[in-house]
Amino acid sequence: MNFICNHPSIEHCLKQQLINIFPENNHKLTFYRCPKTDIILYRLPLFYYFTPAQCQTIFNHLIALFPQIQLREGWLELLLDQQFLSFWLLKLNDLIDQFFSDELPLHPRGEFFFLFQYTHARYSGLLQLLNREKISLTEPELLSWHHPAEIALILQILTVCDCWEGQKLYPLTANFCEAMLNFERNCRIIGESAPIQRSRLILISVSQKLLNRLLRQKWQLLPMTELYKYQLL
Numbered sequence: 359m360n361f362i363c364n365h366p367s368i369e370h371c372l373k374q375q376l377i378n379i380f381p382e383n384n385h386k387l388t389f390y391r392c393p394k395t396d397i398i399l400y401r402l403p404l405f406y407y408f409t410p411a412q413c414q415t416i417f418n419h420l421i422a423l424f425p426q427i428q429l430r431e432g433w434l435e436l437l438l439d440q441q442f443l444s445f446w447l448l449k450l451n452d453l454i455d456q457f458f459s460d461e462l463p464l465h466p467r468g469e470f471f472f473l474f475q476y477t478h479a480r481y482s483g484l485l486q487l488l489n490r491e492k493i494s495l496t497e498p499e500l501l502s503w504h505h506p507a508e509i510a511l512i513l514q515i516l517t518v519c520d521c522w523e524g525q526k527l528y529p530l531t532a533n534f535c536e537a538m539l540n541f542e543r544n545c546r547i548i549g550e551s552a553p554i555q556r557s558r559l560i561l562i563s564v565s566q567k568l569l570n571r572l573l574r575q576k577w578q579l580l581p582m583t584e585l586y587k588y589q590l591l
Contacts, residue, residue, distance in 0.1 A: 363446055366453045366519040372400060372436065375423065379416055380408070391516065395509060398438040398516070405432035443512060444501040447560050450515075451567060458522070458571035462580060474573060475582045477535040480542065481566035482583040488547060488562070493555050501557040507544040511537045511561055518568055531572055538565050 363371045369389045376387055387407065392399040404413050417429045426442055428435045438446070488494075503509060514537040521530055547558050573579040 363449065364453075366450060366457055367522065368436075368438070368446070368516065369400065369520045372402075372420075372424075375420055376402075376416060379419055380412065391520070395506070395513070398443070398509075398513065400436040400438070402434040403432060404429065404434040440502045441500060443503065447501070447512075447515075447564055448495070450519075450564050451560075454564070454567050454571060458568070459575050460571060462574065471577065471579065473535050474531055474569070474577070474579070476585060477538050478566065478569050478573060478581045479583055479585045481538060481562055481569070482581075484542065484547075484562055485566060488559055491548060493547065493559055495556050495560060501560060502553070503557055503561070505545050507537075507541045508558070508561065511541040511565060513537075515561075515564060515568060518572065527576055531569075531577070534565075534569065534572070538569070541565075 365371050365374070369391070372389055373387050387402065389400050389402050392401060404416065408416065413429065413432075413434075417427070417434070420427050420434070424436055424442075426437050426439055428437070503512060514534045518530060518534050524530065541561065545558055547555050547562075550558070570581045573581045
């Protein structure tokens with residue numbers, strides 16, 4: 359697969375490619391992610407910003423990097439299918455390390471934020487459990503997700519990466535934690551087939567690391583890996 363995504367945010371990667379082609383339009387471009395739960399689709403009204411000839415130039419450039427991209431009735435559309443998500447999520451673990459700091463805050467805040475810390479501790483415990491069960495990823499491999507709770511968590515991962523510099527920090531983190539806990543309640547790993555185990559393992563790994571960076575970098579909190587009198591069931 360040839361797509362290039364060198365930043366945790368897919369929206370950022372798409373916009374950067376357009377800026378590279380037509381830098382004079384960089385302040386105008388805004389991608390929208392369709393608010394559907396059954397598909398993951400990024401869209402941009404390309405004909406609103408560019409001439410037909412420019413649109414074709416952009417499309418020819420992007421399709422070499424993102425094979426799923428389409429130009430439909432003036433809209434530039436990128437559908438994130440299972441293959442795209444598989445490659446992106448496998449790469450996201452490294453991209454989080456590159457772009458989101460894991461340094462401890464100089465002056466960590468004293469607030470506990472139970473939902474955030476509980477979720478982080480829960481997922482840290484899950485990763486320890488899966489490590490003991492010797493469930494691991496073998497790269498490269500094609501992963502897939504179909505359960506509604508899996509898709510909902512992927513959507514929240516995308517939202518956190520796309521809105522990292524946004525101002526609405528509490529709902530961003532709270533919605534992410536709720537999706538993580540809902541995924542854990544509805545999508546077991548132990549006892550499932552090997553492909554399902556590996557596909558769900560990457561969601562747990564990426565989510566835990568992303569929440570860790572949110573707590574450190576944005577909330578100035580030291581993430582907890584276990585809670586007092588808390589035992590993983």
